[in-house]
Structure formats: structure tokens, C-alpha cells
Amino acid sequence: MASDDHDHRRHHNNHRHHFDLNENGDTTTTNNHHVQPNKKPKLSLISDADLRSEFAHHDSSVARINNGSFGSCPASIIAAQQQWQLKFLQQPDDFYFNKLKPSILKTRTLIKDLINADDVEEVSIVDNATTAAAIVLQQTSWAFAEGKFDAGDTAVMLHYAYGAVKKSVQAYVTRAGGRVIEVQLPFPVNSNDEIICEFRKALEKGKSDGHKVRLAVIDHITSMPCVVIPVKELVKICRDEGVDQIFVDAAHSIGSTEVDMKEIGADFYTSNLHKWFFCPPSVAFLYCRKSDKALALHHPVVSHEYGNGLAIESSWIGTRDYSAQLVVPEVVEFLDRFEGGIEGIRKRNHEKVVEMGEMLAKAWGTNLGSPPEMCSSMVMVGLPACFGISSDLDALKFRTHLRDCFGVEVPIYYRAPKDGEVNPITGYARISHQVYNIIDDYYKFRDAVNNLVNNGVTCASLSD
Template sequence: MSENLARQFLLREDVVFLNHGSFGACPRPVFETYQRWQRELEAQPVEFLGRELTETMRVPRIALAAELGTTQENIVGLTNATLGLNIVAQSLDLKPGDQILTTDHEYSALEKTWAYVARRTGAEIVVVDIPLPLTSESQFTKAIIGGMTERTRVLFLSHITSPTALLFPIENAIAEARKRGIWSVIDGAHTPGHIPLALDELGADFYAGNCHKWMMTPKGSAFLHTRPSVQGMINPLVVSHGWTEHSKEPGAKGAFGNSPFIDELEMQGTRDPSAWLTVPAAIDFRRANGWSDVQAHCQALAQDTAHRLAQMTGLTPLSSAAFCAPQMVAMPIPDCDVDQLKLDLIERYNIEIPVFRWKDTCICRLSVQGYNSKPQMDLLIGALSELLDLKGAAAPRAASQG
């Protein structure tokens, strides 16, 4: 399976790429679709961007909405999840003394976003520590609800965490926030194409996700999902052709005939929308290659590799398998110079994988995608065994993308 799929990707064959979670990797057929859109744009830019773009942008919204359990009126195409979350964070009407409740597992760029918002508005950031290892939904929900107060206005959570690769069971926390009148803002950067999503059923007020990670579109393809009742709260970061002065009036239309939510965010000056337009092709690629079976295989490889390393290190995993991202696992390793270890892995073994320190824990974060293989997992285990002076692993041997 992995050998055939590896040939459908553009990754260098001399690099063992175990870092899909950072920026993704685009399959060759989807990338070719991307290039076709770019050529069409350049063949007649005025027609493409000036006369056809509104209808062209609607097609991926419809396709993606069907995958995400929503309707195309509730999502808007953007370049990345960080942009979507910035739009939300800077649209909320926060005042001095309001609290933004979040966890100690969030992505650093969004920590900075909320710090900026807090500085500008006078709101306070409250960080809840999630007990580890994470082994139950009630353990998570109790920690979140325990951090809520009468001053909590925003609940900001990752669905799948970036540093710790945990799958947070966010449903009950979102429901409790709704009961208390707290806006729920979800960072779903790692979720589309990684886990099944039913966004309308989930009920979060705002949910941003990337398509260029696990859905495997080219870079620069993402979405913001917003419940209809709060779409009027959203303001664009850039005011451009999609804005109208009457956009906040009941029943208002945007400048291009969609809702103000869509037109104000999608029509913001000249940009190349080709990555967003490949969303249907990426969905078709996954279906044609039986991606549910591919994902099951990848999950098994990821969990087996994490288990092997844990046996060697004696370190406790960050969660039970149920609360680990299916195709991504943050593996604790003994205390070390994480920058040097990362450099040694790429320079000595051609292994591209993130190694970093989170709080007091050194982590090697493994991503397993359809182009990866068991020999690559063996190479990683052997390399870590040698570099960290661990016992009980076979000597490392070469492996390629196949």
C-alpha cells in the first residue's frame, strides 16, 4: 500500500518524511489540478478574477461542506487556519476584565494571537492545565469547566493539539460553554481529513481548519466555519471589494451576492485561489484510494512505533490511544538537546521529524501518512536508540519513502 502511494507524492525519495503534521504533503494528481487552475488564471486573469471568481469559489465550499457536515453558507475559504482564528479573535467584542479560557496545549502562534487581543482589549487569558496522561473525556471536561467563571467570555480549544498531538474530546465543553453564553472558538488546524467532522452537530460558534494538512491540498487552503447566528459578529481583517456599508443590517447581502460573511472574507484584493479550488480534487483522491483503510494502516503504524519507543524509554505516553490523534503521536523521549537531536536525525539518517521541548518534556512528534512505511518506522526507532543511547532496538538501517 505505502509503496504505491509514495509514488503518488512529490516528496524527495532521499528524505524519510515523518512530519506531515506541520505542512502536509500534496499528492501528484491534486498538485496537477492546482497547476491547471493556475494556468487558467494566467490565461485570462480578468475573466478568472473579475467575472468568474464568485461562482468558482462556491464549488469547493459546496464539496467541503458535504465532507464537514454543514452547508456552504456556513464556511468561507481562506489561506490558513491561523488567519481564520485571527479574524474571529479580533472580531469579538471583549472588554477589560473579560476572560479568555484556554489550555496549556495550544499552538504558539495562537497563543500570541490571544495575547495581542488581550493587550488591545484588556481581557485576561486564563490557562487551564490538562491533567496527563489524558485517559477519559470526563477528565478533560472537568478541567475545562473548572476554569469557567462568570467573567469567561471565550473558550478557545484545539481539537487536535499541535505540540502534544492529543485529540481533545471537546463536545461537552462546547455544550457547557453554550449554556453559559460563552463563545466557543476551535482551532481545527489538524482535523480536516484526519478525523470525521460534523461541524453543525458539534455546535462550536467558530471553527477554523486547514485543508493543506491531512486533506492534502496544496499550501494555502483552509476554511472558517461560523454558526449562522454569530456570522454577523465577524469583521474582515482587510476591508476590500466584498464589503458594503450595510453589511450589518438584517438580511444584508455582500457585494457579490453571497452573505457578508462570505463576500467580506473571500473577496479581499488580488490573490491566487488555486489551492482552495483543489479541494474537490483532494476529496476525489482520497475516495479513489480508499482512504479510510489507509488511515487505519497509518494509525496502527503510529501507535506501534510509539509503543516500541515507550518500551525502550520507560516513559509514560501523554494519553491513551483513544485520545491520541489517529495519525500523529507526540512521543516523550529522555531529556536531551532537542535541537541537536533534530539536526542529527536529518543529517545522519535523512529523517525529517520535529523534536522539541514542551514544558519539561522532550518530544519527538511522529506523523504517519499513506506514503510512509514500516521500514521507515524501524529506521526511526533505530536512530533514536543510537542517538539517545537507548537499549533494546535493532541497529538503524536505510529506508526510503517507499
């Protein structure tokens, strides 16, 4: 069902992205003006009934307030994906030789415009942000192995970096002889200044004993706990401090916060398209700012296109299903059916998730994990301290109990208490808001927690 936002739509200028690529990716011009062959008619704004239909495949018995983990794909995009899959299966050779690369180029062109990159050659399409991290970190590993970086030189990353990216840093940087400095971030967090201060401390530590900071890995939106990081400010600090390369892991960003490559200024930036951009899993982009350093990047899966540049290498890594990478044009059409397009969706999701987070915190007598301006389409909400969440295992048990017994799907974060805290909040729920969510999803979560409190349930009483 649609949220209340959809009851008050106004007509808007439905912006369209136009391409100079036909179905097979060929450039078409007439009198020096680009022409779009077979231009589709302008679509009307999406109705509540249409929206319900687009997400009718969701399990209606579950309050799914966890879009952040796996995203959501509308029925019309699933149908478009199936058409791409059939095109391949009907005539794989024709698809491989004539359709795949031009279609991926069309996707790359769209993304280039959406993220305000200078050149389509700066945009590669990969499976997910974890793959993008491996591409960047692999280059760092080679730099240590080839003597370009000295043993003991440093990579700096946030303490709350995504777990898979932490593992990649361990696999590629630590193993190659680099040091890793983690930025210790507070949580709950009250201001960007707290983050900036800790980041500066980490850079100073990384430069100790004459070593250099070779790589900074900065999240745009941390996953768990979720906080919007002042990425532009941190990138500028890195430039001022002489950090060699800056990689922004923005898995959650496109569709939930502003994404502008010129303003952010990082060397590398990745974001998933299946989390907040309505693509089917899995697809992401990796932006690599044009430079000599970018030429040394390679896909970790070596195939026939090795040496032809990362974008081309990534467009063919062997026989597999590429359909998720090809539906971006259809996704843009879907987005343009909403008032304000993707920016309108982003703004409404932010406003709604903050409203719902504040409602839950008030109902439980707790607090949000950060100020609203440091939230995107996800918010951390404190759970009642009486649950006694005292470990990551407790958090997982509590999450499982909510799913199995109450039909609520929401991630739970364990926050270790600080010394001297009295009756601390150690459990936080990460709630998401996407266009399919309704207020009853959050009331269901509220009532489930109140039920558990009233019945004296604690994590110690839950079975493993």
C-alpha cells in the same frame, strides 16, 4: 511507497460527491433533478505504484514522519493546481469575473457537505487556521472596544493552544482589555476526565469577581504535544456555563478525526485543508454557525468585498494565487480512490501511527503521551531520558541533529519535569502517519535513536 494497508484492499462502494454546479458554478437542472455536466468516469482504487508516483517528489533520503506540520500534496493535485494557475495567467480578467467566485463556491459546497453544516453560507475559505483565528478574535476585540464586553471579561483557552493563536489572543483580547485564562492540561494525559476537570476550573476562574466568559478557544487536536481533546463535551460545558461564543481551532482535524458541525455545536470551527486533506498550501475553511454574531465577522484584510458577508469577503482579498482553494474537487476524487475514502484513510492512519508509536516506545523503554483513543494520526512517543533534553532549545537541537545526521524529520517536544520526578522523560517525539509512509521510516527513526544512545550522545554534547 504504500503502507501494508494497501496490500489488502477490498472493493468498496466508492462514494461520490455530486454537485449542481457546472464548471462556472451555474446550477443545472432537468425535470427537477440535478445533472452533473461532463461527468467524469469512476476512478479505480489507487495501486501501490500509483501511490508511489503521487509522492515521488518527496525527498527519498528523508524519513518524513512529520505530516502534521505541513501536510503533503499528491502529484496529481499539484498538476491540477498548476492548471488553475495557468487559467488565471492566460486571461486574468475572465478568470476574475467569471471563474473565481463560482469555483470557490464549489469548494465551499463540498466542504459544507463534508463537515455536515446546515448551509453553504456558513462556510468561508481562508488561507489557514491562523487567519481564521484572527477573524474570530478580531470580532471579540471590537466587542470590547464597543462596550459590548466589559474590561476584565474573560477568554479561556488551552495552555497547549497553538503558539500563533496564543499570539492572536494576546493581540486582540488582552490588548482590548480582556483577561485570558489558560486551561492547565496535564501531559502525559491519561483520560478525557483530566481535561474536562481542568477546563471546568478555568471557567470558574474566568467567572470570578462577577466577570463573564465571553469566548472559549478550544483545540480539537492540540499541536504540541498532540492530544485529541473531548471537544463535544467541552462545548456542552460552555453552553451550560453561559459562555458567549465558542471557537474550535481544529487545524489538524479534517482528514484525521471526525468533523461534524451539528454534533460539535460550536459557533466557529476552523480546519486546514493542507495538513491531512492533501490540498497544497495554504487553504482552510472557517465555519460560522448562522447567527447575528456571525454577521459581525470580517476578513482582517479589507478589500472591495467588505460588507458582503465573510464568505464573499474571503473569496477576494486582492490579487493573489487562489489556486490552492480551487483544487478541492480534485482532492475529493483523489480521496475516493482509497478504500473507504477519507474515513478509511483516517482509520488506517490512526491504527498505523499507534502501532508504530508502541513499537518505538517498546524499543526505547518509554511510553506514549496519551492512550491510543486520544490520538489521531499523530502520536507522542517518549525519548530515552539519557539524552538530557532540558529546554525548548535542546528539543530543537535534537530535531536538527536527527535531520542533518540521520535523515529523520520529526518534531521534538520538551516536557518540563515535575517536582520530585526521578530520571523523568523530558523529550517526546511527535510522529505522524500518512498514506505515503512505510514501516522503514519508523525503523530508521528507531535505529537513529538507538545509535545515539549507544554512543552516549546527549543534548549537552550537541553543538548549538
